[in-house]
Amino acid sequence: MEATAVARAAEPERRPGGDREKRVPAIVARALARAYGPGKGVEDIDLEIPEGECFGILGRNGSGKSTLTRLLSGTEAADSGSLAVFGVPARLRGSPAMKRRSCAVFDRSVFWENLSGRENAYFFARSYGMEDGEIQERLAFFFDLAGMDERASDKVAEYSFGMRRKLGILEALAVDPDLLILDEPSIGLDAAFKLSLTAQIRERTERGKTTWISGNDPEFLEGTASRVGFMEKGRLAACAGVGELLRDLRKTQTVLVEAEVPTRVDRPALPGLRAFEQDGDTISAVIDGDPFGVPRLMDALVRQGFPIRTIEVRRGNLRDAFLLRTLARTLARLLARTPAVMPASGRDTEGARHGVPR
Amino acid sequence: MSARERRSAGPSNVFQLEMTDSLGNKRALALKLGLTLLMSLPFVLFALPPEAKVAGLIALLTFTSFFGATVGIARRRSDGRLGRLRNLPIGGFSIGTDLVLSSSAMDMLQMGMVLALYAWANGLPPSPALLLEIAAPLVQAVTLFNAAGLLVGLLLRDNKEAHLAGALCVGLLLVLSGQIPAPATAQAIMAPAIRLNPAFRLAQALLGAGKGLSPAPGLLGPMSLVVMAAALIQRSVDWRAVFGRR
Numbered sequence: 001m002e003a004t005a006v007a008r009a010a011e012p013e014r015r016p017g018g019d020r021e022k023r024v025p026a027i028v029a030r031a032l033a034r035a036y037g038p039g040k041g042v043e044d045i046d047l048e049i050p051e052g053e054c055f056g057i058l059g060r061n062g063s064g065k066s067t068l069t070r071l072l073s074g075t076e077a078a079d080s081g082s083l084a085v086f087g088v089p090a091r092l093r094g095s096p097a098m099k100r101r102s103c104a105v106f107d108r109s110v111f112w113e114n115l116s117g118r119e120n121a122y123f124f125a126r127s128y129g130m131e132d133g134e135i136q137e138r139l140a141f142f143f144d145l146a147g148m149d150e151r152a153s154d155k156v157a158e159y160s161f162g163m164r165r166k167l168g169i170l171e172a173l174a175v176d177p178d179l180l181i182l183d184e185p186s187i188g189l190d191a192a193f194k195l196s197l198t199a200q201i202r203e204r205t206e207r208g209k210t211t212w213i214s215g216n217d218p219e220f221l222e223g224t225a226s227r228v229g230f231m232e233k234g235r236l237a238a239c240a241g242v243g244e245l246l247r248d249l250r251k252t253q254t255v256l257v258e259a260e261v262p263t264r265v266d267r268p269a270l271p272g273l274r275a276f277e278q279d280g281d282t283i284s285a286v287i288d289g290d291p292f293g294v295p296r297l298m299d300a301l302v303r304q305g306f307p308i309r310t311i312e313v314r315r316g317n318l319r320d321a322f323l324l325r326t327l328a329r330t331l332a333r334l335l336a337r338t339p340a341v342m343p344a345s346g347r348d349t350e351g352a353r354h355g356v357p358r
Numbered sequence: 359m360s361a362r363e364r365r366s367a368g369p370s371n372v373f374q375l376e377m378t379d380s381l382g383n384k385r386a387l388a389l390k391l392g393l394t395l396l397m398s399l400p401f402v403l404f405a406l407p408p409e410a411k412v413a414g415l416i417a418l419l420t421f422t423s424f425f426g427a428t429v430g431i432a433r434r435r436s437d438g439r440l441g442r443l444r445n446l447p448i449g450g451f452s453i454g455t456d457l458v459l460s461s462s463a464m465d466m467l468q469m470g471m472v473l474a475l476y477a478w479a480n481g482l483p484p485s486p487a488l489l490l491e492i493a494a495p496l497v498q499a500v501t502l503f504n505a506a507g508l509l510v511g512l513l514l515r516d517n518k519e520a521h522l523a524g525a526l527c528v529g530l531l532l533v534l535s536g537q538i539p540a541p542a543t544a545q546a547i548m549a550p551a552i553r554l555n556p557a558f559r560l561a562q563a564l565l566g567a568g569k570g571l572s573p574a575p576g577l578l579g580p581m582s583l584v585v586m587a588a589a590l591i592q593r594s595v596d597w598r599a600v601f602g603r604r
Contacts, residue, residue, distance in 0.1 A: 075445060099447035110438035112375060114382030115368070122368025123375050127446040132599060136367060155382070 024087045026051040026179055026210035027072060032081035034067055042067045042234045045081070051178070052208040054201055056221035056242075058322045059231030065214040066107070068231065069183045072212060073104035085179060100128055102179035103172045107187060109164040113157040117148065120156055121171045128175040135174070142170035145196050162188040173200055179210045186217040198223040218318035222246070228318070242318060249316030251289040255297060258282050260307040268300035286320060372443060372456035373593035380464055391468060394422060398472040402479050412564045413537040415476060416557050420531045423465045423500045425524040427507025430461060432520030435511075454508065459589055462497075462504045469496060473564075482567045491563045494579030497586045498556035503531065536561065 025048050032045040042064040049055045059065045070076040071083060074093045083090040088098055111120045118139060125135040143149045146166040151159070159167065165188040172180055180201075186194055201211050201224040213225060221228055222242060229239045252274065259281040267276045272288035283301070287293035294313055301308065369375040381387060400406070401414030434440040443453050473492060482488060510527060514520045532538045533548065535557035540548045552558050 073445070075441065096447035096449055099445070104445065108438060110442045112379040112439065114379045114386075115375070119368035119378065123370070124446070126368070126370045127448050129447070132367060 024051060025049060025084075026053070026086060027055075027212070028082075028084045028087075029072075030082045032068075032071060032078050032083055034071055034076060034078050036067075039233070041079075042071070042231075045236050047229070047236060047239075049210065049212070051086070051210050052205060053227065054205045054211040054213065054225045056225030056228040057212070057214045057231055058216065058218060058221065058228055058318075061216070063231040064234040065231050066183055067234075069104070069106075069181060069212065069214040073102065073106075073181045074099070075104070101177060102181060103128070103175055103177035104181035105168045105172045105183065105185065107184040109168040111156040111164065111167065114155055116153045117156055117159065117163070117167050118143065118152040121167065121174060124171040125175050128177075130175060138174040138176075139170075142174050145200075146170050146193050147190075162190060165189055166193055169197060173197075176204075176209070179212065180204065181212045182214070184215045184217075185213060186215060186220040194220065218322045222318040228321075230322070240321075245318060245321045246316075249318075249320055252316040252320070253287045253289065253294060254314050254316050254320050255285045255287060255294055256282060256310075256312040257285070257298075257301060257306070257308055258310040260309045263304075263306050265301060265304040265306050268297060268304075270296050270300060273297065286316065370596040370598065371593060372448065372453050373460045374596070376457065376460035377463065377594075380460070390464070391471065394418070394468040394472060395475070398475070402472070402476045408565055408568045411476070411480075412561045415472065415564065416535055416537050416561050417528075417532055418472065419465075419469050419496075419499060419560070420503060420528050420535065420557060422468055423462070423503035424507040424510075424531055425528050426465065427458075427461050427504040428511040428514070428524035428527070429517065429520050431457070431508050431511030432514055432517050436517055456593060458501065458505045458508055459593055461508075462501045462586075463590060465500045465504065466497060469500060476564070477567075480568060488563075488567050490579055490583070491567070492560065494582050495556040495560035495563060498582050499560055501586065502556060506531075531557070534558075 027047060027049040029045050029047040032047075033041070033043040035041040035043070040062075045068060057065050057068065067076070071078055071090075072085070074085075074090065078090065085093060085098075086101055092098065111117075112123075115123075121139050121143075122135055125139065130138075139152075140149070143152045146169075148163060148166060148170075151163065156164065156167065165185075169182070169185060169189075172182075185197065189197065198220065201213075204211055205224075205226070211224070213221060215221065225242055227239060227241050228245070230237045262281040265278065265283070267273075270287075270293070272290045272293050273285060274288060275284070275286035277284050283306070285297060287297060290296075294311075298308065298311065369378050398415065398418055401411045401418070404411075406414075431440065434443075444450070470493075473496065476482075477484065477488075477492075506527075507524070510523060511520055514523055529538070533540050534551050535555050536552045537557075540552075
């Protein structure tokens with residue numbers, strides 16, 4: 001089974017979105033491709049996202065996340081393949097009526113600098129056909145949510161990077177589109193607004209609105225998305241439900257060991273050691289749920305003369321899944337003696353197969 | 359909430375957005391108006407032949423409107439504002455006309471100020487007929503050059519190309535406005551275009567006024583002023599707020 005087929009088959013499991021059977025898919029991509037040159041862009045993307053789902057896309061820098069996001073938002077056209085948003089083919093999405101259904105917030109925030117944040121947001125909402133009263137109410141709420149109510153009347157030219165990011169996001173939240181596309185939304189946000197944004201996205205999902213999040217922040221996606229896709233070298237390498245990934249990863253332990261002085265060690269030959277990587281004075285390892293796995297690893301490191309300063313042991317999370325997949329090539333080299341990077345269970349097995357380099 | 363409060367909430371279309379942005383930066387606005395005035399001074403105050411003065415003013419108008427529009431649209435594209443507008447649920451025609459209208463309004467303000475100073479410095483009679491004779495081709499020329507500048511700017515890739523192509527096109531437009539003599543071989547082809555060019559008619563009006571010639575009455579001039587005034591009013595007012603449509 002293709003990883004993309006997994007994407008079609010998988011159903012959101014953590015965030016209820018109502019009666020999904022009656023809805024048209026929000027996004028359907030078939031063999032979608034866009035090339036910028038050799039090895040750049042995206043290819044062979046097959047994806048189906050039902051309406052009312054929050055879908056996250058993870059990948060390393062240059063893996064094609066942003067290209068795919070731009071294709072979905074309609075800011076770029078595909079070279080080949082097909083893409084439909086709410087059943088409307090991409091080439092017919094240019095009409096204002098269709099554009100009103102979706103809204104994209106990119107990592108680069110663009111505003112009219114001599115206008116205040118409120119004026120920028122007001123114009124944005126007006127262009128989406130909202131009425132004055134509603135705009136003012138919603139903007140007041142979202143500026144307050146972002147902690148920017150006192151700066152709403154200041155010119156955008158005076159805003160910090162984080163405030164600009166917040167402004168872009170709150171503009172989109174205020175118009176409440178059927179499809180919200182967020183590119184790297186968590187960059188530059190303070191912790192409080194990140195939490196508020198997480199809550200807003202979850203609330204959107206509960207109301208049956210679709211959200212696409214592209215980014216490098218697994219923790220943020222863990223709190224918002226019901227499914228995640230992993231991009232690798234322009235391809236959708238794997239797709240899995242967040243709950244499923246977490247259930248599986250929580251059987252594992254992630255261990256971070258810091259050394260007093262950088263000391264190179266060999267990967268210990270231990271049963272249940274699924275990943276092991278050394279970066280300077282820090283070792284990251286993923287161990288199966290064996291209660292003696294961590295002591296055995298410490299013993300093996302000490303035997304090799306690794307001067308341990310700190311040890312951090314925690315349950316696996318989406319970041320680990322992301323690292324396991326995106327570092328697959330490195331890990332495969334490191335784990336030459338282990339057969340697979342990801343666990344063999346259900347749909348995730350399919351995802352893992354496509355996540356591991358051939 | 360009163361209609362006044364609602365009107366002041368923010369721009370309701372691209373024209374209002376651009377005008378608010380242009381007028382919002384006082385320093386940039388002062389520089390824009392001040393530099394235009396400064397550049398016009400030799401043609402307004404110095405003892406030059408009327409033809410040279412008028413040619414200088416037409417060059418300034420062409421540069422301000424055409425070159426300004428070309429570079430302006432290239433800058434909007436490079437800083438992402440054009441892309442942002444295109445992503446919004448607003449029709450492309452509406453975006454284009456609002457951009458032309460807003461930059462034309464700013465250029466009319468600049469050139470209107472320069473021409474008023476020229477009229478005062480050169481003792482032109484402040485009659486309504488003369489005002490109409492100058493204002494109509496000024497509005498036509500500024501709008502036409504802005505529209506052409508926007509189209510040329512859209513074809514170009516970046517700011518560097520916009521500056522180069524903009525400067526070359528300004529030269530061509532000066533030929534087409536009769537201020538730079540066309541090559542003898544091309545004169546027959548260019549003559550009709552020159553006669554239709556509102557910048558040429560503006561130059562003729564300025565020269566005629568200097569010689570005390572009375573302008574010939576026509577419908578096109580008043581019509582174009584009415585159309586421009588109607589367009590400016592239509593785009594400046596937030597009609598939804600005025601009529602309280604909820």
